Amino acid sequence: ELMELFENDVINITNIYSVLKAVTSEESVKNNKTVYFSPNLPTYELVFFVSNEGKTNFDGVEMIDKVNSIRYLPKGKHAGEYKVIPTKAGYCIDVFFSTDAQMPQKAMNFENMEFLKSKFEKLYNIWTERKDDYYINSMMIFYDIIKAVKSAKYEYMTENKNKKIIKAYEYIQENFKNKDFDYDELCRVAGFSS
Numbered sequence: 001e002l003m004e005l006f007e008n009d010v011i012n013i014t015n016i017y018s019v020l021k022a023v024t025s026e027e028s029v030k031n032n033k034t035v036y037f038s039p040n041l042p043t044y045e046l047v048f049f050v051s052n053e054g055k056t057n058f059d060g061v062e063m064i065d066k067v068n069s070i071r072y073l074p075k076g077k078h079a080g081e082y083k084v085i086p087t088k089a090g091y092c093i094d095v096f097f098s099t100d101a102q103m104p105q106k107a108m109n110f111e112n113m114e115f116l117k118s119k120f121e122k123l124y125n126i127w128t129e130r131k132d133d134y135y136i137n138s139m140m141i142f143y144d145i146i147k148a149v150k151s152a153k154y155e156y157m158t159e160n161k162n163k164k165i166i167k168a169y170e171y172i173q174e175n176f177k178n179k180d181f182d183y184d185e186l187c188r189v190a191g192f193s194s
Contacts, residue, residue: 004104005072006146013146016138017043017096019127024052024086034085039078043096044103046145047071048113048120051090056107058082063109065092068117072108093120095142119145165190 027033039059049069056063058073059080065071067090073082075098123141126134168190175181187194 005108005110006101006150008101011101011143011146012099013139013142014098014100015043016127016135016142017098018094019124019138020094020096021091021124021128022047022052022094023091024054024089026089028086029089032085034083037082037084039080039082041073041075041078043098044075045071045073046095046097047073047092048116049090049092050117050121051088052086052092053088053090055085055087056083056109058107061107063107065109066111068112068114070110070113070116072104072110074103074105074107076105093124095120095123097142116145116148119148167191 028035047065047070049065049067049071051067052065053067054065056065056071057080059078059082061080063071065084067088119141123138123145126137126141168186171186171189175186184194
């Protein structure tokens with residue numbers, strides 16, 4: 001799925017509308033407070049979970065938001081609900097943007113994105129300090145984030161694909177010395193077609 005997020009070679013970010021820090025309190029977690037938002041989004045949304053966690057349901061897609069994960073939400077009108085249930089106090093950095101590029105129209109969540117934490121924090125700091133050229137510098141950092149996502153797309157592996165590869169690896173370890181190694185069985189074990 002990560003490949004789908006910024007799959008185009010040419011990505012033109014037309015605007016960054018806002019970069020916010022959203023804080024989840026201990027009280028919200030303790031009270032299991034569900035927050036409802038409008039599912040009709042005027043911009044795309046990219047959220048980096050720095051220290052908070054939760055469960056998000058958006059347009060029928062359920063996501064677990066973990067520390068160092070990214071949530072992507074598409075702009076437009078969506079029929080389903082948009083709700084967030086906090087499970088761990090902390091904060092996330094939320095970027096609202098628009099682009100002319102073709103973007104996925106489904107919500108997505110990406111884990112193990114810790115390598116982008118410093119870039120999101122830098123983007124937030126530049127945006128909120130509003131010093132000279134803050135907008136241009138913010139755009140440069142956001143393009144750095146896009147570049148990092150694009151370069152990581154071949155390294156990223158969903159948990160489901162990782163489980164399949166582990167099964168294949170274990171099968172190979174157990175059977176690689178067998179002169180009648182069964183490649184069809186290897187594919188079956190891993191859940192892939194030959």
